[in-house]
Amino acid sequence: MTTPVVQIVDAAAYAQAVEDAVTAAAAYYAGGTSSLDDDAYDRLVRGIAAWEADHPDQVLSGSPTGKVAGGAAEGDVPHTVAMLSLDNVFSPEQFAAWAASLARRLGHDVERFSAEPKFDGLAVAARYTQGRLTRLITRGDGIAGEDVSHAIGTVQGLPDELAEPVTVEVRGEVLMTTVQFEHANEVRTAHGGQPFANPRNAAAGTLRAKDRAYTVAMTFFGYGLLPLPDTDDVLAERLSALAHSELMTLTAGLGVNTTAATLVPGVTAATTDEVLTRVKEIAALRADLPFGIDGIVIKADLAADQQAAGSGSRAPRWAIAYKLPAVEKITRLLEVEWNVGRTGIIAPRGVLEPVEIDGSTITYATLHNPADITRRDLRLGDHVMVHRAGDVIPRIEAPVAHLRTGAEQPILFPQVCPRCGSGIDTSQERWRCEQGRNCHLVASLSYAAGRDQLDIEGLGATRVVQLVEAGLVTDLAGLFALTRDQLLALERMGDTSTDNLLAALAKARTQPLSRVLCALGVRGTGRSMSRRIARHFATMDHIRAADAEALQQVEGIGPEKAPSIVAELAELAPLIDGLAAAGVNMTEPGATFTPAAAEPGTEGTDAASTPAAGPLAGMTVVVTGAMTGPLEQLSRNQMNELIERAGGRSSSSVSRKTTLVVAGDNAGSKRAKAEDLGVRLATPDEFASLVADHLV
Numbered sequence: 001m002t003t004p005v006v007q008i009v010d011a012a013a014y015a016q017a018v019e020d021a022v023t024a025a026a027a028y029y030a031g032g033t034s035s036l037d038d039d040a041y042d043r044l045v046r047g048i049a050a051w052e053a054d055h056p057d058q059v060l061s062g063s064p065t066g067k068v069a070g071g072a073a074e075g076d077v078p079h080t081v082a083m084l085s086l087d088n089v090f091s092p093e094q095f096a097a098w099a100a101s102l103a104r105r106l107g108h109d110v111e112r113f114s115a116e117p118k119f120d121g122l123a124v125a126a127r128y129t130q131g132r133l134t135r136l137i138t139r140g141d142g143i144a145g146e147d148v149s150h151a152i153g154t155v156q157g158l159p160d161e162l163a164e165p166v167t168v169e170v171r172g173e174v175l176m177t178t179v180q181f182e183h184a185n186e187v188r189t190a191h192g193g194q195p196f197a198n199p200r201n202a203a204a205g206t207l208r209a210k211d212r213a214y215t216v217a218m219t220f221f222g223y224g225l226l227p228l229p230d231t232d233d234v235l236a237e238r239l240s241a242l243a244h245s246e247l248m249t250l251t252a253g254l255g256v257n258t259t260a261a262t263l264v265p266g267v268t269a270a271t272t273d274e275v276l277t278r279v280k281e282i283a284a285l286r287a288d289l290p291f292g293i294d295g296i297v298i299k300a301d302l303a304a305d306q307q308a309a310g311s312g313s314r315a316p317r318w319a320i321a322y323k324l325p326a327v328e329k330i331t332r333l334l335e336v337e338w339n340v341g342r343t344g345i346i347a348p349r350g351v352l353e354p355v356e357i358d359g360s361t362i363t364y365a366t367l368h369n370p371a372d373i374t375r376r377d378l379r380l381g382d383h384v385m386v387h388r389a390g391d392v393i394p395r396i397e398a399p400v401a402h403l404r405t406g407a408e409q410p411i412l413f414p415q416v417c418p419r420c421g422s423g424i425d426t427s428q429e430r431w432r433c434e435q436g437r438n439c440h441l442v443a444s445l446s447y448a449a450g451r452d453q454l455d456i457e458g459l460g461a462t463r464v465v466q467l468v469e470a471g472l473v474t475d476l477a478g479l480f481a482l483t484r485d486q487l488l489a490l491e492r493m494g495d496t497s498t499d500n501l502l503a504a505l506a507k508a509r510t511q512p513l514s515r516v517l518c519a520l521g522v523r524g525t526g527r528s529m530s531r532r533i534a535r536h537f538a539t540m541d542h543i544r545a546a547d548a549e550a551l552q553q554v555e556g557i558g559p560e561k562a563p564s565i566v567a568e569l570a571e572l573a574p575l576i577d578g579l580a581a582a583g584v585n586m587t588e589p590g591a592t593f594t595p596a597a598a599e600p601g602t603e604g605t606d607a608a609s610t611p612a613a614g615p616l617a618g619m620t621v622v623v624t625g626a627m628t629g630p631l632e633q634l635s636r637n638q639m640n641e642l643i644e645r646a647g648g649r650s651s652s653s654v655s656r657k658t659t660l661v662v663a664g665d666n667a668g669s670k671r672a673k674a675e676d677l678g679v680r681l682a683t684p685d686e687f688a689s690l691v692a693d694h695l696v
Ligand SMILES: NC(=O)c1ccc[n+]([C@@H]2O[C@H](COP(=O)([O-])OP(=O)(O)OC[C@H]3O[C@@H](n4cnc5c(N)ncnc54)[C@H](O)[C@@H]3O)[C@@H](O)[C@H]2O)c1
Pocket: 024, 025, 026, 028, 029, 034, 035, 036, 037, 038, 039, 041, 042, 068, 069, 070, 084, 085, 086, 116, 117, 118, 119, 120, 121, 122, 123, 124, 139, 172, 173, 223, 294, 297, 321
């Protein structure tokens, strides 16, 4: 898996690319505030390298290629032995080619490899004098680094004192575990600071920061042990002769954290195949690790092989980084949705500008709870670092705060349950609908009682909650079994309200089939689809008898929707039976069912061609603007019902297929479009007289 490179077309583009890369690297190493994610940076640098390979005489001296830290970092504490970077491979083939070239250089196969995780943090050298930690130095440009000794004491795994009073340098990676990162951002934002975009940036920024009002913990993993000028000769000689794996055992023995303490300890391997097996194992465990890794480091284990191979100016020849696909990308947070789970938990979910991570396009990411959003100071429109590893649901790691423009908006939290409209229990971090598991029932009953469905006046959300909480209703059919006494026993239900509700329920029983069907809330059957189905099949029995193929006779139902409607109706069978038993109407007035012709798909089998009678027969009608006169009280849905009762088809957009546009007051673009296309226009009054016989 190789990430495609950025294509550089000419010298000007090359110069720009170099400038962009140097700026990004400087920001990255200085405080973790690059505007590029690693993948974007790596593609840029590979593009630069590709161009330089073709134009060796035009390489700019500022180019990041071939330099430690892209030439962007420096320092004034010289390293005793250069602290280099690593070359990369991305596939088994590239790894095999590297091993083969190393073997050629050595004159024999590598005696033994070591393989260990490549920690995604930053390299430091920790100098111990007679067992005491005296100095902490960054990698810098590889030759000299920056003194960050102020961080001593905040890095777990790097003891102040070793188990033995030896003078040595331990090299390794400082990082933040996921938990340390979340804590660091919480503390930081609580102090009015901006959150770090990811653990690596957080570690880089924290390690270099001096005089902060607060301290946050980091973690160290050692992967190198070498003598210092003051190390006694015996030890110095011993360290220079030990294999990498032996040095690691020694390091752990001195009390320093190493890979041995992780789920993915370093191992040795005799062959490249064994190495590749280990690479796969580590890759598979990546998502479960409590810290980030971006690859596997493979080293020639024996000191003799290392010494024979030597090092280049940027990287040793005896080690290679087998890079794993990037799991982090920067994208934008467009919206936050609030979804209600089965148990009533109201969970936020981020809607992202689609971004590809490791071959999948990511459009959503989990956000845990409202407190989490506040803690991380997330805003709508923010650039965010999105993390996705393995099959784990993508998560927003943090905002990329330094990319803010000021146009970002606060994320609004819901005031009521977004599904059923009840109150929200905010006493815990995870918000929950006060209805808990009943939330869904309250929502579906409220929907069924709505104006465009059964239109049950007096049955608002509050009353539904009351009925559900009193245990009087457990499904839609239960509404029709409510007795006068039961209702009277409820709080705030007097004689009048009770009678009104019972009358509204009696009226609801007589609603046309289209509205009953809509009230069931079958996915994919909103108002207009319910009307089309009801007009096509005329009775609930015909609908229930229809298979997926028969359902596809209805305009707008395709091969995907049909089976899911059939399945959902089958699931709803007991409820539909209950409604029928409660006396709810199951027929569509004015509609007759004509079974489809034997050959499906031929002329005359779709709903539109079911010969419809009425003044609007064969017409497609669009309503726009405010209705007046006899139509004034009608909702859009009721207007559409009227159109269909009168034999027409209702539509919401004007096209060449539109036959009539009913344009009321303040009709805007639809009216203009109708005029453009020469579609017939009618005022609400003209239309009312046209369909007078069908007005109820
Ligand atoms: N986003 C940006 O703008 C930006 C800018 C510059 C660099 N970067 C990123 O930094 C990386 C390149 O930086 P680099 O030169 O520091 O190299 P690197 O991180 O790819 O590899 C070398 C480093 O790996 C580390 N390492 C981790 N585990 C190790 C182990 N077990 N053994 C030995 N070394 C181990 C050491 O710190 C070593 O210096 C790239 O991934 C690049 O994307 C990003």
